Amino acid sequence: MMDRRAVLGLGGAVAVGTLLAPGIRLLAAPQPSSSSVPNKTEALATQRWAMLIDVNKCSADCSSCIAACREENHVPMFGDADRDIHWIRKVELRDRERRKPTLSLPALCNHCEHPPCVHVCPTGASFIRKDGLVLIDEHRCIGCRYCIIACPYKSRSLVYFSTQMPIGGNPKIPIRAKGVVEKCTFCVHRIDEGLQPACVEACSRSGGGAMLFGDLNDPKTEISQRVKMLRTEVMREDLGLKPHVHYQGL
């Protein structure tokens, strides 16, 4: 994956160099603090980002993924249970006959292959990116909430109130306009820098290491091997949406 990125960055640099008109000096490609990130990156159609959650490693009293998500994306809390925004939640699975133990697992946007939210969006604000991420172009969102109704996983929330940039909030994430819909982005800004989503990083650091993230199309990644080898399940497979958040040990 890194090789591809490097090659792409090189190609981008060459393209920019040749595009320059004579006499115009291009700002020397700045070296960001993490110098491994090339100046230009692009989503690749060959990639398919996915997540695998090992339910057995997820304990009921741990919520480090939620805290990390809130910190990274400064997801606003309004103090109103009906209107609070949740990108990732912990849900409990209880067996009705009580034959299986109660399970606790994180639920987030499944980034479906056939997302109903995108299908119903009247303005084209919800879309599938080339690498399989289901994202919202908030510049185009009119807040009609069709997508919230269409999503069977309750992954989407409307921003009901105006928000302020929290002190010490991540400057890479804009604050939300009032009246747009938002949801988990798999931390797209981190993925584009070659990093893992904030919840996955937090889970491996201070949680049980239950979450695994990677490119499902690359046979060398751990996630593609594990999804291939192990018995994994997705939520509501019967709907045929092909979610990209897989669960192991349900």
Add this chain to the structure above:
Amino acid sequence: MMRLREVALYRIILMAVVGVLCLMDNMPVWAMGAAVPQLQPAQDKPCVRDPAWMRRNHPEFLRQKRDLTVREGVRVRNESLARCATCHQDRAQFCDRCHQYAGVDPNCFTCHNYVHTP
């Protein structure tokens, strides 16, 4: 014939009144006869494009890049809005003064932060 001319005259007057009312709502500073603002000079480095070109085309430049970044995932790090803030450090002295002068009200900063992020 006379009536037609009268109607046309009234129409022009009405349009003028509406136009003046619209202007009063968000009067560009140039309409009040102010001089072109001298913007805060950039910090030492040259711009990613020719400054004269940027002056005219930055809305389209940023809008096109916005769509490319959001929808196609193309991220050119030294051409992002956040990079503007490395050289033009004060938004009030750079973006806002000229926007005020031109009487335009772009809504980039209702959500986006004008802070340089490495």
